[in-house]
Amino acid sequence: MIQRKRVFEKAEPTKDAQKIYVFCEGDTREKDYFDFFEGMSSNLEIIPIAPYDHKSSPNNLINYAEVLFHGETPTYELDYKQNDKVWFVVDTDQWEEDGLIDLLRNYCIKKNTENLCQAWYVAQSNPSFEIWLYYHIYSTKPLEKEVARYSSFKDFVNSKIAGGFDSRTMPIYIEDAIRNSEVNYDEDENGPSLYSTEVHILGADIVKYSKRELQIKKRTLV
Numbered sequence: 001m002i003q004r005k006r007v008f009e010k011a012e013p014t015k016d017a018q019k020i021y022v023f024c025e026g027d028t029r030e031k032d033y034f035d036f037f038e039g040m041s042s043n044l045e046i047i048p049i050a051p052y053d054h055k056s057s058p059n060n061l062i063n064y065a066e067v068l069f070h071g072e073t074p075t076y077e078l079d080y081k082q083n084d085k086v087w088f089v090v091d092t093d094q095w096e097e098d099g100l101i102d103l104l105r106n107y108c109i110k111k112n113t114e115n116l117c118q119a120w121y122v123a124q125s126n127p128s129f130e131i132w133l134y135y136h137i138y139s140t141k142p143l144e145k146e147v148a149r150y151s152s153f154k155d156f157v158n159s160k161i162a163g164g165f166d167s168r169t170m171p172i173y174i175e176d177a178i179r180n181s182e183v184n185y186d187e188d189e190n191g192p193s194l195y196s197t198e199v200h201i202l203g204a205d206i207v208k209y210s211k212r213e214l215q216i217k218k219r220t221l222v
Contacts, residue, residue, distance in 0.1 A: 017045045018209060019084040021076060022202070023065060024048055025056045030089055030129050032167035037206055040217075044209035047076070058095050058104035061088055080117045087202050092126040096190055125197035130157040132199040133165045135180035136173045141195040172218050175211075178203045 024030035027050050034048035052064045065086065068075045078084045088104055095101050101124060108120035125131050134142065134157050142156065150156040158164045181200035186193040207214065 017041075017043050018082055019045045019047060019076075019079070020202075020205065021078075021084070021086045022046065022048045023061045023086070023088045024050055025061070025088075025090045026129060027051060027054060027056075029133075029167070033129075033133070033171055036167055036171040037210065040206075041210040041213050044206065046206070058088070058090055058100040061090070062104060062107050078119065080115055080119055083119075085119045085121065085205070086111075087121045087123055089123045089129065089199065089202070090125070091128040092124060092192070093128070101191065121202070123198040123202045124191045125199060126192040126194050127153050129197075129199070130154050130165075131195055132177060132181065132197045133157055133170075134160065135184070135197070135200075136165070136170055136177040137161055139176075139180045139183070141184050172214060174203050175207055175214065178207065 022030075022034045024034070031048040031050045034046050037044075037046045038048070040046075049064070049068070051061060052067075055064075065088075069078060069086075078086070086108075088108070090101060090104065092101070101122070105122050108122055111120040112118055130153055131142075138160065142160075147153060147156045150159065161170075178200045181197055181203075185196045185198075185200070187196060192198055
């Protein structure tokens with residue numbers, strides 16, 4: 001008998017749930033990942049936001065955030081008293097060389113200063129978001145000689161995870177990813193070094209409000 005992977009049911013968050021807005025550089029992979037946690041806990045509402053019109057550079061993400069939060073007809077409203085947060089999830093790519101990640105980090109610092117809060121954050125992955133997915137399964141950094149066999153790091157990660165990363169079920173192992181990412185994290189003056197990611201910081205915030213539900217749903221895996 002063939003057993004199919006289960007897609008977890010979702011619940012509605014309460015009106016006073018903390019909101020985490022996640023601006024994703026990627027159109028699909030990142031958004032699908034964070035969509036998994038929407039409705040996981042009644043105390044937390046995750047709102048993944050794909051880049052507008054495929055314009056994924058950090059400066060375009062800034063422009064999109066300004067429109068959504070501060071435009072003539074804002075789509076979203078941040079409640080700092082409710083501890084709402086905004087995260088920009090970006091790859092290192094060429095953005096670091098162009099100085100655009102620093103631009104994004106400075107934008108968040110400015111927002112936090114203006115609003116007397118710590119609510120705007122950047123989660124940078126080096127080389128890409130796929131290193132975060134990799135750490136859901138593996139506890140050590142990739143080997144350079146293995147990665148070199150593939151045309152891209154995304155292809156390497158797809159080869160390392162049987163069937164590819166399934167965003168319908170595999171984010172349930174976020175606590176493993178947090179542990180593995182933290183243990184292997186290094187940084188230099190430009191941010192996370194190769195095969196490091198800051199997404200574990202955002203992940204810890206998600207788990208903080210969803211730990212019980214995560215444990216329950218993990219037991220339902222077949």
